Amino acid sequence: MARPETPTTRARWDARRAEVIGRAAHVFARRGYDQTSVPELAEALEVATGGIYHYFSGKEQLLIAICDQLMEPLLAEAEELVATDAPAREQLRDLVRRWVANVVDHQDHMLVFQQERHLIDHGAQWREVRESRKRFERLVQDVLARAQAEGGGTPVDPRLQLSALLGMVNHTAQWYRPRGRLSPAEIADGYVDLVLMGR
Amino acid sequence: MARPETPTTRARWDARRAEVIGRAAHVFARRGYDQTSVPELAEALEVATGGIYHYFSGKEQLLIAICDQLMEPLLAEAEELVATDAPAREQLRDLVRRWVANVVDHQDHMLVFQQERHLIDHGAQWREVRESRKRFERLVQDVLARAQAEGGGTPVDPRLQLSALLGMVNHTAQWYRPRGRLSPAEIADGYVDLVLMGR
Amino acid sequence: MARPETPTTRARWDARRAEVIGRAAHVFARRGYDQTSVPELAEALEVATGGIYHYFSGKEQLLIAICDQLMEPLLAEAEELVATDAPAREQLRDLVRRWVANVVDHQDHMLVFQQERHLIDHGAQWREVRESRKRFERLVQDVLARAQAEGGGTPVDPRLQLSALLGMVNHTAQWYRPRGRLSPAEIADGYVDLVLMGR
Amino acid sequence: MARPETPTTRARWDARRAEVIGRAAHVFARRGYDQTSVPELAEALEVATGGIYHYFSGKEQLLIAICDQLMEPLLAEAEELVATDAPAREQLRDLVRRWVANVVDHQDHMLVFQQERHLIDHGAQWREVRESRKRFERLVQDVLARAQAEGGGTPVDPRLQLSALLGMVNHTAQWYRPRGRLSPAEIADGYVDLVLMGR
DNA sequence: TATGAATGAGCCTTCATTCAT
DNA sequence: CATGAATGAAGGCTCATTCAT
Structure with missing residues (x-):
């Protein structure tokens, strides 16, 4: 839970933490977040029950971390991409490619994300995740609108x-x-192709 | 849990049961299935805690009933519709209209359905629900393929x-x-329009 | 629960009550008193759940009634028997014969009685049953002592x-x-024979 | 519930478990098995409610453990004893002495054993206990028969x-x-003396 | 850093009992 | 008299979390 201060151990800690997040996403995706008990999770992660609490202050923080691990790289890539001066339709194509790649690379994360939407939408500690999602959607909306305009509108x-x-x-x-x-x-x-109706 | 045998009381029982299902879908959609305790649920349903067990043998059966209430009318309508001799594109349009209407009318049911997909996919008691879903998807697939063929194929x-x-x-x-x-x-x-790319 | 006042209906009520007691003893003997729920019991007795409460004010009263049905005839017979002027060894033999006959005729009652001894010994409403038992034991003790004396003592x-x-x-x-x-x-x-060592 | 693997901790675990069994027997003997709730039991055992489940997978397993703690030493002693070449009447005397000593040392266990006979006789998980009891009874029967034969039969x-x-x-x-x-x-x-009628 | 026994709140469910019909 | 739906307290058990080792 307390990130170490020496760079070497910190790197090791970060790597272990990231691995735990990924494995947890896998387990949660199959069994459900609530239906996976911490002992069960620990077993699947090959740590002792208490070991989880070295990296996360609680079960819900782990869930948040899964969503962060999903959203952060996607948002970073997307923001970088729309900052280029490529035509909007090209940007859209690239954006959707990276987006799909992210979904495919974080399939379990996505499934967990969808399962726990009610938490994301209403939970007190979920503001940040909520805003990342909104930011991403606005970004897509923007690129889509520009791409549409280039193509001459749509019915x-x-x-x-x-x-x-x-x-x-x-x-x-x-x-x-x-x-x-x-x-x-x-x-x-x-x-x-579908969303632009082939234009 | 034990459906009465006399027609009058059975009708009342069925009506009450259906109402409980609908209300439960609403509560589960906001708070999540696992995160809603049975006492909380009972309060929202305006019955005593134990009262739920007159209509359902357990919490999970209630969840199954929510999915049934979602799938059954949709599947019935869809099967009736594809049995007509209308052109496939017309069938498709009607099917999607009824489907969207069903989603809209059972919005909470749908949200619950999506949240608990891991149960539906892997749960032991979920075979029937699983098969309803598959049947519906095959039906859509079929209409879609015929509609596509009428339109001259697609890229x-x-x-x-x-x-x-x-x-x-x-x-x-x-x-x-x-x-x-x-x-x-x-x-x-x-x-x-999108899925047929305007053709 | 309220014994009727007209003699005819009262007789019917008593008969039905006695039958319920006997059947309940049978069920309790196999499944255990606590492990038999009132709905289960009612089903075995072929009455509705609430029906039991016409004859007994609660589950524990039914248990007491089972013990009464066991003790009352035994105690009555025994007291009658020791009042005769037969020799003590003859009284002892008769007493044990009737006692064993009672055990055999109320086998289920006896099993229940033994299972719930902790209630009989410590329960607040069990004073009467407790005293019946004590009275019977003293009676046996007395006959046994007299029989022993007749036989010339024992080691x-x-x-x-x-x-x-x-x-x-x-x-x-x-x-x-x-x-x-x-x-x-x-x-x-x-x-x-054993208890008198064949004398 | 999961017996540790290191010898030291295992010994501690076994000792604690044995102590819990003994204390539980005491509580069950007075209040009855079913009428003792797990929180009540835990309080008497000076552990938290959930603590019981470190040693037993459920309340019924604890009951089985009580019966094992009663039967195992008795059966071991008895089998050892009948393997000697002492005369049968001497074996019988020794056997009954040890048996009574066991009853006296495990008085609470015995009372619980008798209360829950319906479980022992009919319960699904009770086969082992059932067989221990049968084995012991056969052993007594055998010694008794041989002792009787030595004494020249009996009426x-x-x-x-x-x-x-x-x-x-x-x-x-x-x-x-x-x-x-x-x-x-x-x-x-x-x-x-009684059972052999003084012979 | 890692462990896993211990905690006690909270879970789902069942219970004995009541009462409108 | 009899019914069985409804009640809500209490049941056994599991949980996320802590902390001595």
Whole structure:
């Protein structure tokens, strides 16, 4: 729980912490957050029960950490990407590709994220996660609007378009299998085609 | 838990049970299934703690009943609809309209359904619910394929198209508000336009 | 719970009550008093849950009634018997015969009685049952002492002799089977032979 | 519940477990097994409610452990004893002495054992206890038969003799007081005299 | 740093009992 | 008289968390 101060041990601590987060996401995704007891979790993580509390002050903090590990790299990439001066449709394509790649790389995190949406939406300690999500959605909305404008408008309501895209991409976590027919990039491109109606 | 045998009392029992299911869906959607204790639930349902067990043999059975109340009317309507001899694109449009209407009418049920997907996918008592869902998805897949064929094919992978449609429609439960700009039918039509890329 | 006043209905009420007691003894003997719920009991008795409360003010009263149904006829017979002017050894033999007959006829009652001894010994409402038992034991003790005196004493401690006899006879409820090799009277005679060491 | 693996801690765990069993027997004997709630029990045992579950997987397992703690040493002693080449009547006397000593040393265990006979006889998890009891009874039966044969037979049915002995000895738990007139050995000898009718 | 026994609050469920029908 | 739905207290048990080792 107390991050060490010497750089070497701190790096080791961070690495161990990150690993615990990833494994926990896996366990929570299958068994559910609430339905996984801390002893069960500890067993799956190959630490003693109390060991978890070296990295997290409580079970809910671990859940928050899972969401952070999901959102942070995505948000960083996305913000970097929209800062380029590429055409909007190219930005959109790149954004959706990275987004899908993130979903696919953090499939368990996504499933947990969706399961615990009620906590994210209403929980007291979840403001930060809530805002990350909003920030990301606004960013997508913006790129989408610009891409649409470039293409000469659309008969479909822009907000519906955004919701549809969010729905498609997030839903990917529920069916994607690593050895599937389509690569993450192909999936992303398919989504862009649909949402822009091929224009 | 024991459905009465006399028709009159049985009707009353069924009505009360259905009402309890609906209210429970509402509470679970906000607070989460596991994070809602049975006493809390009972209070929201305006029955005594033990009263719940007159209608359900346990908390999990209540959750199953919520999913049944969501799936059954949808599946019945959908099966009736695809049995008509209307053109596939018309069938698709009708199907998505009814589907969206069902999501909108059972918004809380849908949110609960999504939260507890890990139970639905892995739980021992969930086989029936699992099969209803699969049946519905196959039905959508079929209509979609026929509609596509009528329109002369598409550059987008058919399975991706299906997944995208499932993602969009299900995601609707997360943002729909009764007084929003778009009616359920308009939302549905928008989805069909996107998934068929306007053809 | 309220015994009727008209003689005819009262007789019917008494008969029904007695039958309920006997059946309850049977159920309690197999499943245990505490481990038999009132709904379970009601089902075995073929009445509705609430029906039991027409004859007994509560579950524990029913248990007391079982003990009364066991003790009352035994005590009545025993008191009548020791009032005769037969020789003590004959009285002893008759007493043990009736006692064993009572155990055999109320086998379930006896098993329940033994299971719930801690209640009988310590329970607040059990004074009457406690005293019946004591009265009976003193009666046996008295006959036994007189029989012993007639026989010219014994090398075995008289109280031990009493305890042994109580132990043997009560234990009979645990192994007696109606179609066994020995009749209740033969069993009783065997006990008397042992306790008097054949004198 | 999970016995430790290191010898030192295992010894401590075993000792604590044994102590808990003994104390639980005491509480159950007075208040009854079912009528003692786990919080009540925990208080008497001076552990927290949940602490009990470190040593037993459930309340019923604790009850089984009480019966094991009663039967195991008795059975071990008895088997050792009958393996000697002493005359049968001497073996019988020694056996009953040890048996009575065991009853007296485990008086509470015996009372619990008798209260919960319906569980022992019918319970699913009780097979082992059931078989221990049967094994002991057969052992007594055997010694008794041989002792009888040495003495030249008896007019009393051998099985009745066995039942009577079982009844006497077990019943001892219900009246024995440590400061009583008779020592356990004297009690045992009295029982042997009665059952052999002084021969 | 890591452990896992111990805690006691809280969980789901069942209970004996009541009372409108 | 009889019913069985409803009550809410209490049941056994599991939980997230702590802390002596």
